[in-house]
Amino acid sequence: MCGIAGFMTAGRPIAAPAELADRLASALAHRGPDGDGRWLSPTADVLLVHRRLAIIDPSPAGAQPMSTADGRHQIVFNGEIYNYLALRRDLEQRGERFLTGSDTEVLLRLVAGEGPAALSRVRGMFAFACWDREERALLMARDRFGIKPLYAAATPTGVAFASEIHALLASALVDNRPSPAGVVAFLRWGSVPPTLTWQRDVETIPPGGWRRFFQDGRQSGGTFADTRDAYLSDRRRPQTAGAFREMVGAAVRDSVQAHLVADVPVGVFLSGGIDSSALVSAATSIGAANLQTFTVGFDTPASEAAAAQAVASRFGTNHHALIVSGEDVRRDLPLILARLDSPTIDGINSFYVARAVAASGIKAVLSGMGGDELFGGYPSFTRVPLAAAARRTIGPLWPAVAPLAGLLLPQRLSARWRHFAAADGGLVESYRVQRGFLMPEELDALIGPALKDDAGRDEANERIDAVERERLEPNGDEQPSASIARLESRLYLESQLLRDIDAMSMAHGLEVRVPFVDHEILGAVWPELGFHPSLLKHKHLLHATLARPLPDEIVQRPKQGFILPFEKWLAGDLAPVVQDGMRALSSRGWIRPETPDAVWRAWKSGAAHWTRPWGLGVLGLMVSAS
Numbered sequence: 107m108c109g110i111a112g113f114m115t116a117g118r119p120i121a122a123p124a125e126l127a128d129r130l131a132s133a134l135a136h137r138g139p140d141g142d143g144r145w146l147s148p149t150a151d152v153l154l155v156h157r158r159l160a161i162i163d164p165s166p167a168g169a170q171p172m173s174t175a176d177g178r179h180q181i182v183f184n185g186e187i188y189n190y191l192a193l194r195r196d197l198e199q200r201g202e203r204f205l206t207g208s209d210t211e212v213l214l215r216l217v218a219g220e221g222p223a224a225l226s227r228v229r230g231m232f233a234f235a236c237w238d239r240e241e242r243a244l245l246m247a248r249d250r251f252g253i254k255p256l257y258a259a260a261t262p263t264g265v266a267f268a269s270e271i272h273a274l275l276a277s278a279l280v281d282n283r284p285s286p287a288g289v290v291a292f293l294r295w296g297s298v299p300p301t302l303t304w305q306r307d308v309e310t311i312p313p314g315g316w317r318r319f320f321q322d323g324r325q326s327g328g329t330f331a332d333t334r335d336a337y338l339s340d341r342r343r344p345q346t347a348g349a350f351r352e353m354v355g356a357a358v359r360d361s362v363q364a365h366l367v368a369d370v371p372v373g374v375f376l377s378g379g380i381d382s383s384a385l386v387s388a389a390t391s392i393g394a395a396n397l398q399t400f401t402v403g404f405d406t407p408a409s410e411a412a413a414a415q416a417v418a419s420r421f422g423t424n425h426h427a428l429i430v431s432g433e434d435v436r437r438d439l440p441l442i443l444a445r446l447d448s449p450t451i452d453g454i455n456s457f458y459v460a461r462a463v464a465a466s467g468i469k470a471v472l473s474g475m476g477g478d479e480l481f482g483g484y485p486s487f488t489r490v491p492l493a494a495a496a497r498r499t500i501g502p503l504w505p506a507v508a509p510l511a512g513l514l515l516p517q518r519l520s521a522r523w524r525h526f527a528a529a530d531g532g533l534v535e536s537y538r539v540q541r542g543f544l545m546p547e548e549l550d551a552l553i554g555p556a557l558k559d560d561a562g563r564d565e566a567n568e569r570i571d572a573v574e575r576e577r578l579e580p581n582g583d584e585q586p587s588a589s590i591a592r593l594e595s596r597l598y599l600e601s602q603l604l605r606d607i608d609a610m611s612m613a614h615g616l617e618v619r620v621p622f623v624d625h626e627i628l629g630a631v632w633p634e635l636g637f638h639p640s641l642l643k644h645k646h647l648l649h650a651t652l653a654r655p656l657p658d659e660i661v662q663r664p665k666q667g668f669i670l671p672f673e674k675w676l677a678g679d680l681a682p683v684v685q686d687g688m689r690a691l692s693s694r695g696w697i698r699p700e701t702p703d704a705v706w707r708a709w710k711s712g713a714a715h716w717t718r719p720w721g722l723g724v725l726g727l728m729v730s731a732s
Contacts, residue, residue, distance in 0.1 A: 108170070109134030109157040109612070110182040110256075111268035112235055113279065114244045117321050118263070119150040126277060130155045133273035136445070137184075137612045140164070145171040145180055151321070152237050152244070156182045159615055161368050161470055162190070168208035175205075178239045179218040183210050184269055185232035185254045186619070188364040193227065222247055222316040225330040229364065229626060231619070233311070235267055242321040250331035251623050252300060252313030252600045255447065255608055259308045265319045270609070271305050271447045275732075281306045282732050286557060287566035288448075289696060289725070293552070294570065296451040296543035296721055297602035299577050302569065304448050304728070312576075313600055333596065334581040336628045337588040339636070347641065350634055355651030357630035361621040362388040365472055372619070373398040373471040375459055376425070378413025380645050381477030383656050385621060389472070390421045391653040398468060399423040402459045404430050404671055413660060420657050428462040430455075432675030439683055439727075445613040446606070449725040451543065451717045453606030454672075457613065464614035471611075475603055476622035479595040480631055482587060482642035486540045486594060490533065491586040497531050517713040521545045533586075534578045537593050543721060556695035577601070585636030599623070673716040676709070684723035691726030 111130040113120060120126060127144045135142075138157025145154045156170040173180050187193070190209035193216060198204070202215050209230075216224045217236050222245065231253035236245045246267060248256050258267045259280040266279045274280045288304030291297075300310045311317055317327040335341070345353070362385060366372050374389065376382045376399035389397055399418050403411025411427050418425035435442075435454060442457050463471050478484050500507055508527035515523050525545040529535035539545070544552065557563055577596050580589060604623070611618040621627070631647070641647040649661050676684060688702035705722060708714035 108159050108182075108184045109137030109269045109273070110155065110170075110184045110233070110235060111266075111273050111277075112152070112154040112182065112244075113264055113266045113277070114153075114237070114319065114321065115151045115264035116323065117151055117242075120146075120153055123150055123153050126279075127153055127155050129276045129278070130268065130273050131157060133276035134269060136615055137269060139615045141169055143170050143182075145173075147237070147239075152180075154180055154182045154235065154237065159469060159617060161186060161370055161617055163206055163208035164369055165207075167206040168210060170210060172206075172208075172210050172214055174214060174218050179214060179236055180239075181210065181214045181217070181234055181236040183213055183232060183234040184256075185230060185234075185249065186367075186617070187213055187228055187230040187232065188367055189227075189229040217245065221245075222318075222328065222330050225316070229624070231623075233269065241318075244319045245316060246311050246319070247316035247330070248311045248313055250314035250333055250625055251595075251604065252310075253604050253608070253620060253623060255605060256311045257303060257308050257447075258311060258317065258319075269612075271303060271308055272444070274308060275305070280308055284696075284729055284732055285566075286562055287569040289729075290549070290553075290557060290563070290566050291570045291573070292449050292721075292725060293544050293549050294538075294542060295597065295601065296717065297598075297605075298448045299573050299597060299601040302573055305732075331625070332581065333625070333628065334592060336625070337580070337584050337592045337632050337636075338582045339584055339588070339633050340582065342633050342637065344637070345634060347638055350638060351641070351647065351651050354627075354630050354647055355653070357627045358384065358621075358648070358651060359388050359392055359653070361624045361627045362472070363392050364624075364626075365619045365621040366392075366394060368470050370469045371396075371398070373400060373463055373466075373468040374423070375399075375463075375471055375473045375618070376401050376414045376417060376423070377474065378410035378415075378417060378660065379474065380649050380656065380660060381474030381481075381483070381622065382414075383417045383474075383660050384477070384648055384652055385472050385474050386417055386421050386423060387652045387654045387656060390423075397421070397423045398426065398466065400426045400428070400459055400463045400466075400471070402428050402430055402455055402462070413663065416657055417660060421654065426462060426466060428458055430458050432671075432679035434458070435675060436679040436683055439680075441613075442610070443724070443727050443731065445609050446724075446728065447609055448605060449721070449728050450602060450606050451721040451724070452602060453610050456607050456610035460611040460614045460616045460618070464616045468616070470617040470619060473607065473618050473620050474622065475607060475618075475620045476595075476599060477645070477648065479591055479599050480622050480628065481645040481648045482591065482635065483645050484590075484594055486537065487587055487590050487642060490536045490540055490590055493526065493539075494531060494533065494536050494586075518708075518715055521548050533589055533593075534574075537578070537590070537597075541594075541598055543717070552697050552701050554692065554695045554697045554699070554701070585633060587639070587642060588633050588636040591632060591635075672720055676716055676719065680720075683727070684719050687723030687726035687730070688719065689726070690730035691722060694729055696725075696729065697722065
């Protein structure tokens with residue numbers, strides 16, 4: 107886990123390359139406290155920068171940028187390759203000889219010899235840039251889920267890239283104005299889906315994708331792995347429920363074991379829910395000793411600290427708990443926002459638990475993130491198919507029935523119901539009602555003059571619509587539950603959760619590993635789970651396959667999510683900060699002048715969810731800082 111950055115010109119020397127390297131390295135220092143590496147091509151037209159967090163082969167031999175023996179290829183890489191030993195053995199059988207024990211050298215040799223197609227054989231999380239001296243081209247790629255970030259920007263003089271948008275802005279190579287498409291995408295979803303970002307002229311390399319930038323201005327790109335394929339019904343090899351559970355149990359243990367590969371100790375984020383508790387169970391069942399677990403608690407009945415302690419006691423971990431207050435969040439919010447690469451309505455909890463882990467000296471930690479998407483833990487798995495089925499059942503009576511049903515709902519859900527009632531009944535729009543931030547009518551009522559320009563907004567909407575089609579449309583026939591799993595994974599998980607956890611953990615130089623976000627376990631679970639609906643209930647497929655069972659109170663307790671009590675804090679410590687953020691958004695014309703007060707009143711009266719003022723406030727604070 108590291109921070110990477112660089113710049114390639116169109117063939118002319120980089121102006122003041124040492125100063126540029128300093129700016130990029132300084133902006134990424136928090137991501138890699140263990141080393142600072144730079145490489146400048148002999149003609150001074152390519153610069154690669156690396157900040158190192160040493161996890162595998164922490165010796166100087168594993169430092170980056172790293173070169174092939176002939177000097178043709180230079181790589182900077184962020185992430186971990188969990189099957190690097192198997193890939194190394196395969197390459198050695200073909201005659202390759204290695205100089206280090208690092209996964210970086212394995213990735214370098216693989217890409218140099220076989221190109222981006224070889225990435226389909228890689229198990230891990232990664233983002234890298236590799237310079238090819240003979241092709242005069244820079245290859246960039248990300249893992250198939252986008253666990254590791256990688257941003258690229260075409261500039262008037264070349265192409266820049268970095269692990270964080272902040273580094274690109276610090277380089278002074280890119281425009282620091284917000285992107286209309288990115289802002290509108292956030293208002294639609296509460297996150298900015300790839301390849302969009304909220305910064306003008308900056309894009310993210312797509313998950314499972316690669317891009318090659320040539321010095322003569324040409325570009326090429328493609329996809330080495332498409333996670334949509336995992337959900338297709340025609341991939342199914344029918345199994346009995348018993349055989350399926352056995353296979354998935356083995357896959358869970360295998361993934362956890364793979365994600366424990368490291369030359370430093372690895373801990374576990376423990377929220378007290380089924381997913382993180384299952385990781386602790388699986389880790390101890392395969393022999394992980396002296397396991398350290400970490401959780402965030404707070405002084406409300408919703409705190410999961412007690413549940414986490416129960417799991418820690420059952421499995422004998424060395425447990426650490428941190429209590430967070432609204433005053434803590436108010437005090438730390440400037441630092442948190444300074445580390446976010448995109449506005450978000452989530453992510454704050456990860457900042458605190460990551461800080462607690464890093465303070466203990468642990469460099470790498472497992473997270474249960476992705477378990478809900480993989481095993482059907484969200485309400486959307488039930489609500490979306492039921493809503494679609496009810497609409498089909500009512501049939502031609504729907505136009506008459508829908509308005510009456512809407513009268514029975516709380517006011518804060520009325521716009522969502524109207525959108526569902528008026529939409530075509532398709533899965534994507536039903537999912538938008540469940541997961542979206544603002545419905546189209548709410549967005550139209552809220553946007554200000556900065557988004558009112560017809561040509562500009564049309565262009566923004568066209569870009570967002572294209573991204574939504576790529577993110578949300580299937581590759582073929584799926585079971586309904588498989589469709590929900592795909593949507594939750596490709597939008598909510600990849601666009602928000604993974605990006606937030608990376609930003610918040612790397613703010614403290616901590617590597618977070620996500621065993622449930624792994625193509626091997628994904629292929630074991632789907633599409634078969636779609637044909638066993640009973641195994642979706644309460645994530646039975648996950649907890650029933652564990653060799654060491656979870657405590658009954660963990661399995662039976664209602665799902666509540668790992669969310670801090672923002673509703674309480676908005677009424678107290680966070681109120682001035684959030685209101686200032688909304689006013690800043692209004693003063694710059696992104697929302698109407700009356701919107702901040704209207705949204706605040708709506709939240710106070712119960713007509714809007716707490717995420718409405720919080721999300722707009724965060725967006726405003728980030729816009730005002732740009």
